[in-house]
Amino acid sequence: MANSGSEHPNHSEESSLKEKIFQSAIALFAEFGLNGARMEQIAEKAGTTKRMVVYHFKNKENLYLLVLEYVYTQIRASEKALSLADMPPVEALVHLVEATFDYHADHPDYIRIICMENMQRGRFMQQSNYLRQVNRSALDLLEGILRRGKEKQLFSQTVDARDLHRLISSFSFHYVANSYTFTLLFEEGADEQAQRQHYRKMAVQVALRYTCP
Numbered sequence: 001m002a003n004s005g006s007e008h009p010n011h012s013e014e015s016s017l018k019e020k021i022f023q024s025a026i027a028l029f030a031e032f033g034l035n036g037a038r039m040e041q042i043a044e045k046a047g048t049t050k051r052m053v054v055y056h057f058k059n060k061e062n063l064y065l066l067v068l069e070y071v072y073t074q075i076r077a078s079e080k081a082l083s084l085a086d087m088p089p090v091e092a093l094v095h096l097v098e099a100t101f102d103y104h105a106d107h108p109d110y111i112r113i114i115c116m117e118n119m120q121r122g123r124f125m126q127q128s129n130y131l132r133q134v135n136r137s138a139l140d141l142l143e144g145i146l147r148r149g150k151e152k153q154l155f156s157q158t159v160d161a162r163d164l165h166r167l168i169s170s171f172s173f174h175y176v177a178n179s180y181t182f183t184l185l186f187e188e189g190a191d192e193q194a195q196r197q198h199y200r201k202m203a204v205q206v207a208l209r210y211t212c213p
Contacts, residue, residue, distance in 0.1 A: 018056045020046040025063050026070075030109035033116045034064045034124075065124050068117055069131060071110040076137050078103050084141065089149035090208075096145070097168055097207045101200045104172040111176040138165055149211070156213045167210055171203040 024045035028037040039060055043050045057063040082099055084092040104111055117125055125131050142161035149155035174182075175196075187195060 021053050025067050030112040071113050076134055089145050092145045094204050097204045100168050101172045101203050104176050108176050155211050159211050175199050
């Protein structure tokens with residue numbers, strides 16, 4: 001058993017500390033990016049020392065890559081949890097668009113981290129085979145919905161899952177990534193919840209118009 005003053009906690013404390021460090025890293029990478037966030041800041045936010053951050057995650061670049069993989073894993077897991085295969089195809093598509101929009105809006109830190117990775121031209125994503133594998137499910141999900149809809153003549157035969165994914169993601173991503181600038185320029189004083197519902201509904205309408213003949 002570790003001494004109360006030891007820097008090396010017992011197993012349960014170690015797991016808890018590792019999670020605190022990880023969540024701190026998500027918040028700080030979202031706020032400052034990879035280059036702006038410092039290991040000392042992450043340690044301070046987690047209530048520990050830089051030595052313990054290094055002990056659990058080796059270095060900042062490794063921690064950032066793990067955060068990036070986690071962000072995408074959570075997004076894809078949220079889609080799989082929708083059980084869309086049991087729904088009629090149009091209903092499944094509507095539900096997916098609504099859920100995607102809501103997930104983006106409810107997890108702005110995740111979207112900012114993806115923005116940061118784009119600013120780095122995908123440098124860390126290129127290092128991860130895992131990210132390619134885990135994100136394949138986004139297209140698999142849409143391909144299943146489209147296939148069922150095309151069989152029933154509900155969707156255009158030419159609609160491509162990748163194009164539809166880009167459309168849905170673009171609408172949802174823009175709402176979060178450009179929220180401050182767009183609001184200040186065009187919607188200052190508008191009701192935030194009302195605007196969210198408005199753009200959520202618009203995302204569904206756009207997806208259906210693109211998909212349905």
